[in-house]
Structures are given as structure tokens and as C-alpha cells.
Amino acid sequence: xxEVRNVWKEYGEQVVLERLDLKIEKGEFCSMVGASGCGKSxxxxxxxxxxxxxxxxxxxxxxxxxxEPDADRGVVFQRYSVFDHLTVMxxxxxxxxxxxxxxxxxxxxxxxxxxxxxxxxxxxxxxxxSSLDKYPHQLSGGMQQRLAIAQALIMKPRVLLLxxxxxxxxxxxxxxxxxxxxxxxxxxxxxxxxxxxDLKEGFALGSRxxxxxxxxxxxxxxxAYGARITYNIPLDHSRDCPPAxxxxxxxVEGASRAAAVAA
Ligand SMILES: Nc1ncnc2c1ncn2[C@@H]1O[C@H](COP(=O)(O)OP(=O)(O)O)[C@@H](O)[C@H]1O
Ligand SMILES: [Mg+2]
Numbered sequence: 001x002x003e004v005r006n007v008w009k010e011y012g013e014q015v016v017l018e019r020l021d022l023k024i025e026k027g028e029f030c031s032m033v034g035a036s037g038c039g040k041s042x043x044x045x046x047x048x049x050x051x052x053x054x055x056x057x058x059x060x061x062x063x064x065x066x067x068e069p070d071a072d073r074g075v076v077f078q079r080y081s082v083f084d085h086l087t088v089m090x091x092x093x094x095x096x097x098x099x100x101x102x103x104x105x106x107x108x109x110x111x112x113x114x115x116x117x118x119x120x121x122x123x124x125x126x127x128x129x130s131s132l133d134k135y136p137h138q139l140s141g142g143m144q145q146r147l148a149i150a151q152a153l154i155m156k157p158r159v160l161l162l163x164x165x166x167x168x169x170x171x172x173x174x175x176x177x178x179x180x181x182x183x184x185x186x187x188x189x190x191x192x193x194x195x196x197x198d199l200k201e202g203f204a205l206g207s208r209x210x211x212x213x214x215x216x217x218x219x220x221x222x223x224a225y226g227a228r229i230t231y232n233i234p235l236d237h238s239r240d241c242p243p244a245x246x247x248x249x250x251x252v253e254g255a256s257r258a259a260a261v262a263a
Contacts, residue, residue, distance in 0.1 A: 001026040001191060002047070002159070007056035008226065009042055016042050018226035020056070022210070026158075029185055029192045031202030034212030038227040040195045043212070044161050047193060048073055060159075074152030075161045082136050082147050089132040091147055092119040095155045119154060126150045126180060142173035146180065153184065162194040166201070178205060209233045 004022040008015065016039040024030060032040050045051040046058060049069045058065040060072070075081070082091050096115040123129055126146040136144055145165060152160060165181075166174045182205060185192055196202045202209050211231035218224050 001061060003059040003062075005057050005059070007046065007058060008054045009039065009046060009051070010054045010226075014223035015226035017046075017212075017228075019228055022229060022232070024191065024208075026191055027189050029205060029207045030194070031206030031209045032193060032195045032212060033197070033199055033202045033209065034227060035214075036197070038212045038214060040212055041163055044075070044163050044193060044195060047159070048075055048161055071155045072157055073159045073161060074155055074157035075163070076145070076148045076152050076165045077163045082144060082151060084136050087133050087135055088123065088128055088139070088147055089116075089119060091136070092123060092150050092154050095151060122150045122154050123147075125184070140173075142169050142177060145169065145177060149181070149184070158189075158191060160190050160192045162192065164195050164197060167197065174201070181205065203235065207235055207237070209235065 002022070002024040004020050007017065007020040009017040020043070032043070034040055042051065046053055047065070049066050052067065060066075066072075069075070083094070086094065093115055096118065120129065120132070123132060126149055128143060128146055128150065131139065131143065136147065139147065149165070166177050169177065178201070181192075184190070194202075194205065196205075209231070210229050211233070212227045213230040214225060214227045215230060216225040
């Protein structure tokens with residue numbers, strides 16, 4: 001479904017990503033880990049179409065990725081992307097209203113009712129069915145992230161991009177969110193890319209773990225080389241994979257040490 005061919009991303013003199021090659025099937029759940037600053041969010045923005053590759057190409061179903069974000073790809077960031085001045089319900093309805101009612105900004109009659117039904121169904125799924133009229137500031141952090149996920153999923157994207165979506169949440173709430181996300185993933189044909197700084201989370205959720213790491217480091221020129229995908233680990237969840245986990249752990253720790261030396 002997604003093919004990344006020899007992709008490079010540079011910001012001015014700084015090479016952030018280099019020589020990325022990747023093939024992802026529809027329905028995969030890719031966890032992405034790596035030292036802070038190695039370009040994981042940048043890679044997500046490339047997939048989203050928010051940034052252009054410097055070299056190489058990204059194909060979606062064999063065709064060049066659209067140069068702008070569209071409904072095919074939904075995104076959830078670590079910090080809430082919801083609108084503070086809109087209720088839970090309106091935050092989710094908004095996505096359905098905007099593209100279909102460009103002139104009025106609102107839907108009417110039957111279309112309005114069916115959009116509302118869709119929104120309520122989605123909010124029920126993420127456990128916000130009894131908070132429809134609340135405003136984001138009246139929700140806990142976990143609930144706000146549920147809302148952000150509902151907002152992304154109501155558009156029925158084929159690809160869901162998650163940038164440390166649970167990073168700001170308490171461990172207990174995170175576990176609930178893991179279950180929610182896995183359920184949503186299993187019941188759909190969604191393809192997911194999720195950045196996490198928590199290796200265990202990456203391994204627990206992903207059907208594949210991608211480790212980003214700078215292989216080449218020149219202390220004299222810290223910006224000369226970018227990160228690559230150094231490990232691409234398919235997971236078989238019917239078995240534990242402690243060796244793979246240890247391997248990834250070593251890679252991430254090694255990358256952090258290298259970054260500290262370079263700094
Ligand atoms: N828009 C931008 N302009 C210039 N440099 C950027 C931009 N976005 C990211 N970078 C740089 O790219 C590198 C990778 O950043 P990022 O993708 O956010 O890393 P990560 O998500 O892995 O922590 C960092 O050095 C960052 O400063
Ligand atoms: Mg990031």
C-alpha cells in the first residue's frame with residue numbers, strides 16, 4: 001500500500017533522514033521508535049503530505065503521494081488537536097460538515113441527522129458517548145485524546161498517523177488507550193503509523209517496529225548525516241519476541257549515546 005523509495009529529507013544544511021526504503025502492506029500497524037530528534041515526526045509529516053521529500057518518492061497504491069493532506073490520512077498529535085470552543089459532538093461533526101457543506105458550513109435535514117448518528121456512534125466507540133455536550137477543557141487528558149482519535153477516524157482515513165499520542169497520559173489511562181486503539185485497528189482495515197518513545201508500547205501494539213537511527217555520525221559535522229531505518233522488525237504476536245525487543249533497545253540507547261557525544 002505504501003512504498004518509500006530512497007527518501008531523503010533535508011532542512012537547509014541539515015540532513016534529517018537519508019536513504020529510507022520501506023514497503024508497508026494495507027492493515028499494518030507500524031510502531032516507530034528512535035532517539036529524540038532523529039526525524040520520526042518529520043517522517044510522519046512526509047507521509048501526511050505536510051512536507052515534501054528532498055529526494056526519492058513515497059507511493060500510495062503505486063501512485064505518488066498527494067502533495068497535501070487529504071481525507072485518506074488522519075493524524076493525532078501528542079497534544080490535543082481538538083477545538084476548545086466546540087463541544088465534543090461539534091468537534092467530531094466538524095469533519096463531516098466541512099467538506100460536504102462548503103457554503104453553509106452546516107448540514108441540514110436528513111444529512112444532518114445521519115452525520116449526527118455517525119458522530120454519536122464514533123463517540124460511543126471511544127467511550128465519550130455520555131460527554132457529547134462537554135467542552136474539551138471539561139475533559140481529562142485521556143478523554144481529549146479519545147476525542148482527537150474520534151475526530152480523525154470519523155473521516156474514515158485509510159492511514160492513521162499518530163505522533164506520540166499517549167505520551168502525555170498517565171500509565172493507567174495509557175493501557176485503556178492501547179486497548180481502544182487495538183480494537184479500532186482490528187475492526188477496520190486501517191493502516192497505522194505510530195511514533196512512540198516507549199519501546200514496550202511500540203512492541204505491544206505494533207505488527208511491525210521500525211527503528212530510526214543515525215548510522216553515520218561525524219562529530220565535526222553533526223548535521224551532515226541523517227537517520228535511517230536501521231531495524232524493520234515484523235512481529236508475530238502469537239509469540240513473545242524478547243530478542244527483537246532487546247535488539248531495538250540497544251539500538252535506541254546506542255543512538256541516544258551517539259547523539260550525546262555529537263552534542
Ligand atoms: N520545519 C523544520 N525546519 C527545520 N528543521 C526542522 C524542521 N522540522 C524538524 N527539524 C529538525 O529535524 C530534526 C528531526 O526532528 P523531528 O522529526 O521532530 O525528530 P523526532 O520526532 O524524531 O524527535 C531535528 O533536528 C529538528 O530540529
Ligand atoms: Mg517527534
